[in-house]
Structure formats: C-alpha cells, structure tokens
Amino acid sequence: MHLQEAAYTLNKVFQYRPDRPGLDPWHILDTRKESARGNCEDYIATILWLISDKRFSVFLRNLLFGGKNVVFHYCTIVEDGRRGNHTVLEYKKEYIDNILGIRPDRGDYTASKYKHSFKHPWHRWVILFRLFLGTFIGR
Numbered sequence: 001m002h003l004q005e006a007a008y009t010l011n012k013v014f015q016y017r018p019d020r021p022g023l024d025p026w027h028i029l030d031t032r033k034e035s036a037r038g039n040c041e042d043y044i045a046t047i048l049w050l051i052s053d054k055r056f057s058v059f060l061r062n063l064l065f066g067g068k069n070v071v072f073h074y075c076t077i078v079e080d081g082r083r084g085n086h087t088v089l090e091y092k093k094e095y096i097d098n099i100l101g102i103r104p105d106r107g108d109y110t111a112s113k114y115k116h117s118f119k120h121p122w123h124r125w126v127i128l129f130r131l132f133l134g135t136f137i138g139r
Helices: 003-011 040-051 056-065 124-136
Strands: 014-016 036-038 070-079 082-091 094-097 101-103 117-121
Touching: 003 040, 003 094, 003 101, 036 040, 040 056, 040 070, 040 082, 040 094, 040 124, 056 124
Parallel strands: 014 036
Antiparallel strands: 070 082, 070 117, 082 094, 094 101
C-alpha cells in the first residue's frame, strides 16, 4: 500500500486520544473498526503497518532494516504556549503525522503553527519494545 492510501485508510477512522500517565505502550490500530483511537505514535505505527501490507515480516523488516527510508522522529511541539512530545514518521523522504498529514519537506513542520522541533530519531529497538508492550497493555 502506498503512503497516500495508508493515510486515507487510517484518517477515515482515526480519533486522537492522548497518552495515559505512566507507561506509553504503542499500538497498531484496527482500521476495520468504525473508529480507531490512539496517539501520534499509534498513528505512525499503523501507517507503517498499512504500508507493509499488514504483514508482520514486512513490517519488522521495514522497522528494523528500513534505514533512512523509515525513521520515527522524536519531536517537541509548542501549541498555544504549551510544550508537548510528538512523533513524526519519515518514509522514503516524505513526512507524515496525525496533525499535518503528509508533507514532502521537514521544513513544513517547523514552519507550522505547532512549531515542531526535531530532536532525534527513536531507536528501532525502543520502538519494537513499546509495540511489544502494547500487545499486553491496552489503551
């Protein structure tokens, strides 16, 4: 599935739900349901899952060995004077998140009203661990 198709599929059902205090397990959302509730990490993990044609082996290969084609960027954002944490997926030189959608350039994020500040990429094993936690800890 292409990035645009994955975004369209998820955006039809996605509803933002902030993290609960404490652990932050990540989840792959079920896009077959009427609504799929999650946060920014759940959103981009689900996008990668859809791009991987919902195949675990392809998802794992993309996540662990995608190199510069698949990067989960940890960011901070500022909205109405409040600072928050956020994650943006870079997939084959395009950027996507649950706030701005697909953007061809990282500069679109820093220029937006949310003032994304890219800090560092998430370590791939940390992403895998948080997804593993998500299989045991529900939303």
